Amino acid sequence: MIGPQASAGPSAQFEALYRGRYQEVAAYVRRRVADDAADDVIANVFTVVWRKLGDVPGPPQDRPWLFAVARNTISDHNRAQRRWFRLGARLKADAVITARPVGSSAFRYESELVLAAMAALRPAEREALQLVLWEELSHAEAAAVLGCTVNAFELRYRRARQAVRAAVAGATAAPGSVTGPGSLSSIQNSAAVGRPAS
Amino acid sequence: MNTENLIAEANPVPLASVADGASPHAQRTLDRIMLLEHGDVAAGRGRRRRAVHGARRSRRAPRRVSRVVVGLTLSATAAAAAALVITQLVPVGHQIRRNAAVTHASTRPRPGTLAAALDSLSLAADAQPVESPPGRGQFEYTDESSLNWIDTYKTPTASYNVSYSELRQIWIGSNGSGRIVETYSHPRLGTAKDRAGWIAAGRPSLAVPPTDSAFGPGQLSDGPPNLNRLPDNPAKLAALLVARKIEGGPKGPAEDFVQIGDMLRETYVRPSLRAAIFTVAERIPGVRLLGTVTDQVGRSGIGLAYLHAWPAQGEIGKSVLVFDPKTSKLIAEETLVTYTKTGKTALVAWTDYLKSGVVNSDTSTTPMTGAGPAQPSS
Numbered sequence: 001m002i003g004p005q006a007s008a009g010p011s012a013q014f015e016a017l018y019r020g021r022y023q024e025v026a027a028y029v030r031r032r033v034a035d036d037a038a039d040d041v042i043a044n045v046f047t048v049v050w051r052k053l054g055d056v057p058g059p060p061q062d063r064p065w066l067f068a069v070a071r072n073t074i075s076d077h078n079r080a081q082r083r084w085f086r087l088g089a090r091l092k093a094d095a096v097i098t099a100r101p102v103g104s105s106a107f108r109y110e111s112e113l114v115l116a117a118m119a120a121l122r123p124a125e126r127e128a129l130q131l132v133l134w135e136e137l138s139h140a141e142a143a144a145v146l147g148c149t150v151n152a153f154e155l156r157y158r159r160a161r162q163a164v165r166a167a168v169a170g171a172t173a174a175p176g177s178v179t180g181p182g183s184l185s186s187i188q189n190s191a192a193v194g195r196p197a198s
Numbered sequence: 199m200n201t202e203n204l205i206a207e208a209n210p211v212p213l214a215s216v217a218d219g220a221s222p223h224a225q226r227t228l229d230r231i232m233l234l235e236h237g238d239v240a241a242g243r244g245r246r247r248r249a250v251h252g253a254r255r256s257r258r259a260p261r262r263v264s265r266v267v268v269g270l271t272l273s274a275t276a277a278a279a280a281a282l283v284i285t286q287l288v289p290v291g292h293q294i295r296r297n298a299a300v301t302h303a304s305t306r307p308r309p310g311t312l313a314a315a316l317d318s319l320s321l322a323a324d325a326q327p328v329e330s331p332p333g334r335g336q337f338e339y340t341d342e343s344s345l346n347w348i349d350t351y352k353t354p355t356a357s358y359n360v361s362y363s364e365l366r367q368i369w370i371g372s373n374g375s376g377r378i379v380e381t382y383s384h385p386r387l388g389t390a391k392d393r394a395g396w397i398a399a400g401r402p403s404l405a406v407p408p409t410d411s412a413f414g415p416g417q418l419s420d421g422p423p424n425l426n427r428l429p430d431n432p433a434k435l436a437a438l439l440v441a442r443k444i445e446g447g448p449k450g451p452a453e454d455f456v457q458i459g460d461m462l463r464e465t466y467v468r469p470s471l472r473a474a475i476f477t478v479a480e481r482i483p484g485v486r487l488l489g490t491v492t493d494q495v496g497r498s499g500i501g502l503a504y505l506h507a508w509p510a511q512g513e514i515g516k517s518v519l520v521f522d523p524k525t526s527k528l529i530a531e532e533t534l535v536t537y538t539k540t541g542k543t544a545l546v547a548w549t550d551y552l553k554s555g556v557v558n559s560d561t562s563t564t565p566m567t568g569a570g571p572a573q574p575s576s
Contacts, residue, residue, distance in 0.1 A: 015228070018224075018228055019219030019220060019224070019228075021219070022217075022218065023213060023216050023218040023224075024213065026217065027211050027216040030211045031210060039227065040507075042227060043227050043231055046227070046228075046231050047231050110207075110208075111204075111208035114204050114205055114207075115208050115210065118205070118208075129205055133205045133206040134205075134206065134209045164201055164205060165201040168201070168204065
């Protein structure tokens with residue numbers, strides 16, 4: 001057989017980790033990758049986990065470790081997609097959101113404003129918000145995922161939060177500027193303008 | 199609502215909307231990973247061990263020349279039909295050797311032996327005498343045995359696929375001219391459906407007469423690529439390979455592995471370059487060492503494999519290259535497919551390279567220098 005030694009230990013360890021963390025990893029991936037590629041990316045994440053099983057820290061440190069693997073796997077996926085399609089511009093998958101928000105239509109609209117603002121952030125700043133507010137990591141855990149210090153993370157996080165706040169406030173305050181989803185590009189521009197220089 | 203709450207609420211994929219680790223969807227992904235990585239299906243389904251045996255479709259014909267000539271004998275329909283056949287299609291004459299391959303494939307390599315094996319092949323390659331590419335009036339000659347398929351279509355109900363053991367001799371001149379002599383034996387109808395189609399067609403003879411075809415300049419190939427212009431530096435060589443500057447084709451490690459096979463199939467590549475190619479092979483993600491394997495004609499060699507996941511088809515393909523450990527020459531290729539739904543594996547394509555080298559005419563079968571691995575090395 002191909003692959004690591006077929007002993008009950010590693011397999012059982014991997015299966016426990018897989019079953020325990022699948023949902024969180026799958027959600028992380030599905031927030032960032034188009035639906036048609038998500039299953040492949042999720043499988044790739046756990047394939048890496050299987051190959052590096054000895055490196056996986058025990059809970060709860062395994063969560064940020066897994067998200068870091070997922071983040072790298074998604075980066076690889078996006079690079080491959082760019083090469084494959086030879087796109088000069090950013091792929092849709094590279095923008096934050098590939099899935100649509102849930103909830104009522106009124107709420108979806110409000111969320112659209114936020115998502116549009118987040119899409120205009122720098123990737124590292126956007127990821128800072130997502131790791132804390134969507135993946136529910138602590139700031140220290142999120143810093144570990146991004147490979148930066150907690151201080152650097154705090155800076156990114158505050159900048160990102162401020163940019164989203166400014167973009168949403170600007171969009172809703174401008175008379176007649178936002179009347180529906182068709183105005184999202186203006187929201188993105190607002191977010192870009194509102195982003196602090198760094 | 200503050201900004202953080204707004205962002206949290208805008209989460210497009212709430213955790214509760216995603217299947218959990220106990221869901222059938224998660225189980226299918228787990229099975230896929232374990233089949234790829236472990237050669238087994240995960241716990242929770244009884245740990246069914248699956249022998250790697252049999253064979254099937256190749257996404258790409260295993261021989262460089264076959265890209266030119268494959269249309270002479272194989273149709274796309276045959277290839278598609280071949281995808282549906284399973285282990286019973288392997289000729290009876292190969293049954294024992296196939297089982298032997300099971301034994302070898304079941305012996306899991308120790309960690310790190312891929313590097314050791316490729317280092318060994320690299321050293322063996324570097325120690326070989328220099329071989330020159332075919333010059334003017336000369337030919338690259340290859341004598342090979344393979345599993346081949348022929349599709350016959352009369353009506354939708356009177357159609358069938360037949361596998362044959364094919365012996366093929368190829369002479370490729372430096373100007374792209376050449377000759378191909380093919381002999382078919384051991385015809386076998388693929389499935390019950392093929393047999394029914396054959397009966398409906400009136401039970402025609404399955405015998406295929408030998409062919410002997412001559413090709414003018416440029417008709418057989420564009421001529422052997424000048425691989426000797428490539429650098430010996432593995433890093434530079436890898437960069438050219440990945441950038442598809444050596445040979446066109448899609449991106450990705452699967453194609454890298456195919457092109458490594460293409461380069462090592464050329465007998466006239468200088469030893470230092472062959473050594474570098476093995477070093478590059480070590481860097482391709484996903485390349486596996488199978489250990490010592492036996493090809494369809496009973497020769498032992500070092501087997502390398504690359505696994506391809508084809509989720510849309512519910513299949514996992516395995517491309518295998520077998521090298522003579524003493525000379526580093528490519529002696530065989532195989533393609534196997536595992537059907538993730540059933541767990542069955544089938545050998546869908548194989549080619550054994552019996553003899554290769556540069557000859558002086560398109561009737562000569564005796565290479566001038568560096569005859570290929572006609573004799574088993576072990």
